[in-house]
Amino acid sequence: MAQLSADADAFGPMLTIEQAAERAAEHITAVAGSETVPLAAADGRVLAADIVAPVDLPPFANSAVDGYAVRFADLAAAGETRLLLSGRVAAGADAADVTTENRAVRVFTGAPMPAGADTVFMQEDVGLDAGAVILPAGLKRGANARPAGEDLPRGDTALAAGRRLRPQDLALLAALGLTKVAVRRRVRVAIFSTGDELNEPGTALPPAGIYDANRSLLRALVTHAGAEVVDLGILKDERESLVRRLREAAADCDLILTSGGVSTGEEDHVKAAVERAGELAFWRVAIKPGRPVAMGLVAGTPFIGLPGNPVAVFVTFAFVARTVIALLSGTQPVRLPGxxxxxxxxxxxxxxxxxxxxxxxxxxxxxxxxxxxxxxxxxxxxxxxxxxxxxxxxxxxxxxxxxxxxxxxxxxxxxxx
CATH class of the missing domain: 2.40.340.10 (MoeA, C-terminal, domain IV)
Structure with a gap:
């Protein structure tokens, strides 16, 4: 279970965004448990263990261009070089029996380099003359040739544990021949909205009623953050009921995320309910829109109470809740520069x-x-x-x-x- 200091005064009356993130990092522990999933289902998941390259990438030396492979040692020290052609190697072909000594070999992009060849001339840079090629001077040894392991040598760490997988990461794993990967289990996030004025979309609105937009917003934001949503619906502004539902959510989920009811009004019951059901660490962050953002524990489960206005929900989720979900997921939150x-x-x-x-x-x-x-x-x-x-x-x-x-x-x- 996560642990967070019960001493609210230790956090100060108003935290900066960085201070709030630091407090969370100090006291929130990543969820336990992992599972193995196919690569097709791994996008957005968090690696449970380091991935060590089982093969060289690329697995063999190959040509980076369409052209002519030669031994650099066969090139003239100055001026052009004329070499007879000796064979043709396409991508996927076997180059084992192709002669390269004092010869040029026609190769194509991705074709294996013939034994002994170490340099490739691009086809548009050479001339052809009755079964021979005329090679210009000035090309460096190893040009246009990709050695085995150039991208990633066998035995090196390809991806480190705690990384949230992206499409390019999945491409790397596939290139290494992997079909499945061990990932941390998804964080389960309970969400609910509070307010007697809230109604489900699709129902008839009573006088002074509004539709609940925040849960639709939070469902999408939590999913984008890589977590699993447990939607508890709309809870009315009744303190005892809130206390009971908070305790039920804590028993089943890794994080409780609410919107509304965390300010100081007479009908803002969530903050008081958290203090009844657990402990409140802080409830104000120096951010606008936002500010009333409550954080604490309910029976050992982290709780975050976001403001009631939807724009404030979006902003405070982005800078507070998303950080907590990342930490619970076993990865580090990414803060890209503006x-x-x-x-x-x-x-x-x-x-x-x-x-x-x-x-x-x-x-x-x-x-x-x-x-x-x-x-x-x-x-x-x-x-x-x-x-x-x-x-x-x-x-x-x-x-x-x-x-x-x-x-x-x-x-x-x-x-x-």
Whole structure:
């Protein structure tokens, strides 16, 4: 089970994003258990053990181009070299009996290098003359030839345990001849929304009712993070019921993730329910949109309570919950650097908190993209997410930025992968 300090004061009244991540890293333990899956089902999974290359990659020396393979020692020290042709080797063919001494061999991309040959001339660089080739001077030894193990020598670590597999990783494993791989089991994440005003999409709305968008958002975000979703639905604002459901979720899942009810209002019961069912570590992070983000333990199971507004859910998931899921999955969270963009707006903010501004990008005259702020920036405005490309990050110490300032931009794809 994960362990987290019960002393909320040790975390301070307001944590930076980095401090929140550090606290999680100190006290959250990766889930136990692994399984072996075929490569076709391994995308997004976390490696349970190092992969050591069982063969050289490539497994034999081969030509990188269509051309003519020769022994470098047979080339003239200066000027052109004329060599008779001796055979033809295509990709997949056997080159064992092809003569190379003082000869040139016609080869094609991927063809095995004939014994003794170590250099390949590209076909467009040579001349042909009655069964011979005329080779220009100046080519270096080993040019256009790929030695065995050039990409990865046998016995070297191809991929390390804890890596979240990507399509290019699967290609590498396939090139090594592997058909299956040991991966950690998926983290089970219980999600639910809270609020008496919430209703399931597809049902009739009562007066003052709204449809629950947050669970659809969280289901997708959790899945993109490589975890398994356990959807517990909508829970009403009733403290005893919340305490019971939190304890039930803790017994079955590795992480409990909620939205709503973590602020200080009289009807915000989730924070109090967590304190009843377990222990609360912190509940405020210096981030906007967001801030009321609760984290703690329920019967040893990590709990994260996100705000109720959907934009705040998106942002706080990206910078807090995604980190926790990565740690529970046995991998390290990836924090890619923002891409530099030029602000097409001026902005004022409070010092002491990180702010994320929803923007759309447009080409700039000097090659640097221009970020245009969405006209509606409320934390409940879902179209401010669907009509923009990503977030501009404004650091904690800033109080204002002028139009034309260069700032880091984080595309939504960077925050949900």
């Amino acid at each position: 891409l530099p963009v030029r602000l097409g707006f001026a902005y004022k903010k409070k010092a002491g908190r990180r702010e994320y501004v929803r923007v759309s990008l447009a080409p700039g005259p000097d090659g640097i993209a221009v970020a245009r702020k969405h006209p509606r920036d409320g934390a409940g405005v879902l179209t401010s997410l669907t009509e923009t490309d990503g977030l501009v990050e404004l650091s904690d110490e800033l109080t204002s930025v002028a139009e034309g300032t260069i700032a880091p931009f984080l595309a939504y794809e960077m925050l949900t992968g």
